[in-house]
Amino acid sequence: MIDEVFILGAGFSHSYCKDLMPLTDDLVNFVLFDHGNSEKREFYRLTEFIKDFFSPDSEKVNFEKLATFLLSNPFQSSGETVETYRELYIDLLSLIADIYGNPTIHEKEDGFENRKILEKFSKRIKESETPIISFNYDTIIEHFLLKDDDWDLATGYSLPVYDFFTNEKHNRDLRKNNNTRLLKLHGSLNWGIPPEEIYNQTVEKIYLSKYQPDMPIHENYISGYFNEPYKLYPFIIPPVSGKTYQSKIIRNLWHQAKYAIMTAKQIHIIGYSLPESDTLVEFLFRAGAGIPPEPNRKKIRVVAPSFTEIQKLRIEKVFQTEKHEHDIQFVNMDAMEYLSTFEN
Incomplete structure (x- = not known):
């Protein structure tokens, strides 16, 4: 049994760097329209598709909705080419990597206090080996967990990872004996997969840089690194695309997350709004709420700058059961x- 578990959503990353880390609902508008990237050659095709298909609400398109649409190839049987949607999905991956993989997020002068907060938080997490469940694609939390060189990222992810140059499996660095788990249920920008794996989604190998493991698979890898065999794409999982969970290693992460929630005495849900579309996370939370620790109540703290009554009611319905009435509190605070x- 564990004392606590932290569950991180997009609001966590947005709180760390509001200028550069948009919420997923705002992502397409933030990158393509507000920041003038719609005319860039590499994003022009995607922008035109969004404008044509989602007009007049093209600037309000939710990224995860768009990703699921493209990943599903819904009209391929109606004569539209599969390649069109494949190419648009790759463009979308490039867009996500471009914004959430921004290397300057840790360099902003006005971000000093937030960096200090996450340095203390990561030390606290590692000292207690508290598990983290993340729905974020970025590598912000990894950046801080790696700082003291005592945490092995390959082991911390709880999945088999391979070096993308040698194709050899990462073995645990025995000098790094911290066992903190970071369970990234929606994938990660630094998890590389070959182009042919984008659509079959039965991924059993994740490629990671041995020397810069928290580095996102960014433009140089998306475009191909030296030659074709090293071309990789970020492995990210739109949350409503059920077929992505055909992968055994991803299913195993979800089972680990369920066990962590089931056995935790206290749950901190930070910056995650539990959207209606994300039914798998709802089931994860319901399963975790079913077996509370003694004395029969979990402490659940849901953290966001504000909540609607509908959001509160949804969280309460998901976690409260006939057998167990948990101690749920809504905390109106920014994640940082x-x-x-x-305390550290």
Whole structure:
């Protein structure tokens, strides 16, 4: 049994760097329209597709909705080419890598306090080996967990990872004996997969850089690294695309996450709104709420700057059961503000 588990959503990353890390609902508008990238050659085709297909609400398109649409190839049997959707999906991956893989997020002068907060938080997490469940694609939390060189990222991910140059499996560095788990249920920008794996989604191998393991698979890898065999794409999983969970290694991550929630005495849900479309996460939370620790109640803290009554009611319905009435509190705080309340 574990004392606690932290569950991180997009609001966590947005809180760390609001200028550069948009919420997923705002992502397409933030990158393509607000920041003038729609005219860039590499994003022009995707922008035109969004404008044509989703007009007049093209600037309000949800990224995850768009990704699921493209990943599903819904009209391929009606004569539209599979390649069109494949290419648009790759363009979308490039867009996500371009924004969430921004290397300057840790260099902003006005981000000093937030960096200090996450340095203390990551040390606290590692000292207690508290598991983290993340729905984010970025590598912000990894950046801080790796700082003291005592945490092995390949082991921390709890999945088999391979070096993308040698194709050899990463073996645990015995000098790094910290067992903190970071379970990234929606994939990660630094997880590389070959182009042919994008659509079959039965992925059993994740490629990672041995020397810069938290580095996103960015433009140089998306475009091909030296030659074709090293071309990789980020492995990210749109949350409503059920077929992606054909992968055994991803299913195993979900089972680990369920066990962590089931056995935790306290759950911190930070910056995650539990959208209606994300039914798998709802089932994950329901399964985790069913077996509470003694004395029969979990402490659940849901953290966001604000909540609607509908959001509160949805969370309560998911976690409360006939057998167990958990201690749920809604904390109106920014993620960094909330984490700053914890002692190191």
